Structures are given as C-alpha cells and as structure tokens.
Amino acid sequence: MFENSIRFNMTKLSVNINKIATLRNARGGNVPNLLQVASDIQKFGGQGITIHPRPDERHIRYQDARDLKPIVYTEYNIEGNPQHNFIDLVLECKPTQVTLVPDAIGAITSSAGWDTVANQSYLTEVIQEFQRHGIRTSIFVDPISAMIEGAKKTGTDRIELYTEAFAHEYSLGDEKGIEPYVKAAELANELGLGINAGHDLSLDNIQFFKQNIPGLLEVSIGHALIAEALYLGLDNVVNMYLQKLK
Ligand SMILES: CC(=O)[C@@H](O)[C@H](O)COP(=O)(O)O
Numbered sequence: 001m002f003e004n005s006i007r008f009n010m011t012k013l014s015v016n017i018n019k020i021a022t023l024r025n026a027r028g029g030n031v032p033n034l035l036q037v038a039s040d041i042q043k044f045g046g047q048g049i050t051i052h053p054r055p056d057e058r059h060i061r062y063q064d065a066r067d068l069k070p071i072v073y074t075e076y077n078i079e080g081n082p083q084h085n086f087i088d089l090v091l092e093c094k095p096t097q098v099t100l101v102p103d104a105i106g107a108i109t110s111s112a113g114w115d116t117v118a119n120q121s122y123l124t125e126v127i128q129e130f131q132r133h134g135i136r137t138s139i140f141v142d143p144i145s146a147m148i149e150g151a152k153k154t155g156t157d158r159i160e161l162y163t164e165a166f167a168h169e170y171s172l173g174d175e176k177g178i179e180p181y182v183k184a185a186e187l188a189n190e191l192g193l194g195i196n197a198g199h200d201l202s203l204d205n206i207q208f209f210k211q212n213i214p215g216l217l218e219v220s221i222g223h224a225l226i227a228e229a230l231y232l233g234l235d236n237v238v239n240m241y242l243q244k245l246k
Pocket residue numbers: 016018019051052054079101108109110140198199200222
C-alpha cells in the first residue's frame with residue numbers, strides 16, 4: 001500500500017544537524033546548543049531531524065542521539081554504518097528511521113553507496129533486526145539498477161539516493177546528471193521501495209531534483225543548509241527549502 005506522502009507527492013525536509021555539533025565541539029562548551037537548534041528547526045517547519053554519528057564522534061556524539069530523542073517530535077532519522085555500537089544506539093533511541101551508510105572509519109564524509117549485492121545477507125540481517133523493533137529502514141545507494149534491485153532483496157523499506165554526483169554535475173551546468181537518478185527512482189517505484197535522497201543538496205539544486213524525481217519522499221540536507229543559514233538565517237532557509245519542495 002502507498003504511503004500518504006507518495007499519493008500526494010509530498011517530499012519531507014529532514015535537516016541534518018551534524019554541522020551544528022561541529023561548531024559546538026570547536027570550543028568544547030554548549031554553543032550553539034544542539035537541542036535548542038533541533039527544537040527551533042522543527043518550530044520553523046522542518047519535518048525531520050537527521051544526525052549521522054560517526055565512530056570518532058567528531059560532530060554528533062552518541063549522547064546527543066539519546067538527548068535528542070525527547071526533543072524530536074517530527075521524523076527522527078539516524079544515519080550510520082551498522083557496527084555493533086551503532087546498532088545498540090539505534091535500538092536504544094528507536095528513531096523513526098535508520099539509514100545505513102557504508103562509511104569507512106575516518107572518512108571525511110560519506111563517499112559511496114552500499115554494494116547491496118555483495119553485502120546482501122549482512123544488510124538483510126541488520127534490517128530485520130531494526131524492523132523487528134519498529135524502526136523504518138533506508139539504505140544509502142548510488143543510482144545503479146543492480147544496487148536498487150539488491151536493496152529490494154534485503155527487505156529495506158526505503159533507499160536513500162546518494163546525490164553527490166548529481167549535485168556536482170548540476171553545479172557545472174550539466175542537467176544530464178539527473179538521468180541515472182530518474183531511472184533509479186522509476187525502478188524503485190516499480191519495486192515498491194520508498195525513495196529518500198541526500199548529500200550536497202542545496203537551495204540551488206533542490207527544486208530541479210525534486211521536480212524530476214518521481215515519488216521522492218524525503219531529503220536530508222545539512223552542509224549546504226547550515227552554510228546558507230549563515231547568510232539568510234535558519235528560519236528563512238528552512239522555509240525556502242519547504243517552498244522549493246512543494
Ligand atoms: C549520508 C550522507 O550523505 C552524509 O552526507 C551525511 O550524513 C553527512 O555526514 P557528514 O556531516 O559527516 O559529512
């Protein structure tokens with residue numbers, strides 16, 4: 001059965017607050033206050049909060065994930081590589097959604113989607129565990145048909161399309177970079193997989209992406225959104241994204 005947001009072609013904005021934690025950690029105190037920012041983003045209209053705790057806790061700390069639980073009343077999305085500590089944290093926090101990302105330890109940022117064929121049995125096992133606890137699952141993938149088909153076989157509820165390549169090509173003026181994403185989304189829709197997207201999405205490229213991707217349920221946006229907010233203000237920026245996602 002289709003989720004309501006698919007029927008009405010609605011795309012939710014989940015704001016990734018990693019960069020707020022990066023700024024806070026630079027001084028060791030509590031400025032800016034991550035929980036206050038998460039709360040304000042929701043007040044401004046943000047429809048979800050995303051965090052991506054990394055094993056070195058260089059921005060989001062595991063304790064932040066716990067502290068955010070009572071604050072996030074919209075969609076709570078926790079992203080990360082499903083190592084033991086991460087799995088335990090997610091099961092403890094019980095977010096709305098867990099997004100599995102195959103990060104190498106120490107990676108500057110996420111730089112690839114899963115090989116859902118090579119990791120099929122591992123992903124299937126982890127996904128079943130999260131779903132048993134009522135947590136929706138999503139797998140970070142490149143827009144490649146075999147990877148979408150492999151994702152379907154794991155039993156995941158959704159995929160998250162890794163949009164770095166699109167964002168890069170679009171910034172160079174090349175709109176053709178959207179094509180593999182359109183194909184991947186059409187296949188995911190056919191297979192009954194929900195579609196999320198993220199990485200390097202911005203005020204410049206989000207409307208074009210949204211208008212071309214059928215059934216886009218959610219985008220998670222952090223780096224560009226927080227940078228744009230330095231000039232335009234967080235309230236204003238959240239609402240500019242909401243307008244572009246209509
Ligand atoms: C999964 C993904 O695309 C990442 O963009 C991510 O969540 C951001 O992580 P960093 O803030 O550590 O770069």
